Amino acid sequence: MIAFGLARGSDDGTQEMIGSDWGGANGFGRFETLELLGEGGMGVVYRARDRASGREVALKLLKTTHPENEVDADLRLRREARVLSALAHPNVVRIEDAGVYRGRPYIAMELVDGRTLSVWRLESPRTCRDVVKVFIDVARGLAAVHAMGLVHRDLKPANILIDRGGCARITDFGLARRIRGGGRDDDASSTVTRPGFVPGTAPYMSPEQFRGSLLDGRSDQFSFFVCLHEALTGQRPFLGSSFEEVGKSIVLGNRVRPTSLSDLSPTLLGAIDRGLSPRDQRFRDMIEVELVLRSA
Structure with missing residues (x-):
């Protein structure tokens, strides 16, 4: 399963791991992270489970390895959430949830089996x-x-x-x-x-x-x-x-x-x-x- 089209492995060779700053060794707020799906220069996508609903989602987060670009990355992620929340179409990936946890924005998307x-x-x-x-x-x-x-x-x-x-x-x-x-x-x-x-x-x-x-x-x-x-x-x-x-x-x-x-x-x-x-x-x-x- 993949989402957002991010390739495995980051542009600079680093690996972004979810740790205590992300809400636990295997979590981000109410989401339990299950698997790294993809990683780009500014973001990571995890297969995650919403503990509230039990549904699996694609959880998109900002990386913390490029603080000099954090403002722009934050704007892009927030804009992506706004765009997707306004769209409901079978040929556009569906947004499940979006918000901010410990100061970090996130988007939970439908997990596309494809x-x-x-x-x-x-x-x-x-x-x-x-x-x-x-x-x-x-x-x-x-x-x-x-x-x-x-x-x-x-x-x-x-x-x-x-x-x-x-x-x-x-x-x-x-x-x-x-x-x-x-x-x-x-x-x-x-x-x-x-x-x-x-x-x-x-x-x-x-x-x-x-x-x-x-x-x-x-x-x-x-x-x-x-x-x-x-x-x-x-x-x-x-x-x-x-x-x-x-x-x-x-x-x-x-x-x-x-x-x-x-x-x-x-x-x-x-x-x-x-x-x-x-x-x-x-x-x-x-x-x-x-x-x-x-x-x-």
């Missing part, structure tokens, strides 16, 4: 129909996110979970942003959104994201089609050996076009081409994307 899109794609041969079915789910989830006036800003295979029944869910909303007048949000003064800070994961970012422009749902749409391209062909459409090189390829539209693209239907190939186009040439919204995929 794997990331990347693992799902490699664990057995997948047909084009299999892949498109998953991405119809993702399109529906993104449509719900955008209907709330939100942009995910970090859609990638690691943030798409597929359960044992084949249902896809979007997760990890730590970089999500609500677009308001002037494009400002309630933590625009932090490094989460400060000028010059480019949030996201380079190979999956839109051109406007690299430029630091204001974003709307079409930015997530671009990321969606990067993921779809990779899932169908095994290759990302934009390459580079560094953040800057990848960004240049994306901004200039220098796409890789593997020969396997020729095996796709004209409708599906046309959808990918349109989704990876400049912003004003993409689909109007993810509802339109879903309709096109259903006809592909």
Whole structure:
């Protein structure tokens, strides 16, 4: 079981252990921690049991090994809780609880019995129909996110979970942003959104994201089609050996076009081409994307 798409092992090689500061050797408040599921640069996710309900959850906490980034990490976790509490959709990971314990925020999420899109794609041969079915789910989830006036800003295979029944869910909303007048949000003064800070994961970012422009749902749409391209062909459409090189390829539209693209239907190939186009040439919204995929 996995949640939030965090890989095992931290970025700096450290291991975050729950100890007395977390509420006991195997606990955090009312949650009994059972297993480390994943760890990223700023957070850890545990399989945990809610002692009150007996239900198992994915418990997301901030790490304590990077105090210099604690304010921004705290803001992201709190924002993720706000975003998920406002969303109720079968293709978005469900929040069970959120709060603060001993000054530390946490999120308890549904525990998804599944794997990331990347693992799902490699664990057995997948047909084009299999892949498109998953991405119809993702399109529906993104449509719900955008209907709330939100942009995910970090859609990638690691943030798409597929359960044992084949249902896809979007997760990890730590970089999500609500677009308001002037494009400002309630933590625009932090490094989460400060000028010059480019949030996201380079190979999956839109051109406007690299430029630091204001974003709307079409930015997530671009990321969606990067993921779809990779899932169908095994290759990302934009390459580079560094953040800057990848960004240049994306901004200039220098796409890789593997020969396997020729095996796709004209409708599906046309959808990918349109989704990876400049912003004003993409689909109007993810509802339109879903309709096109259903006809592909």
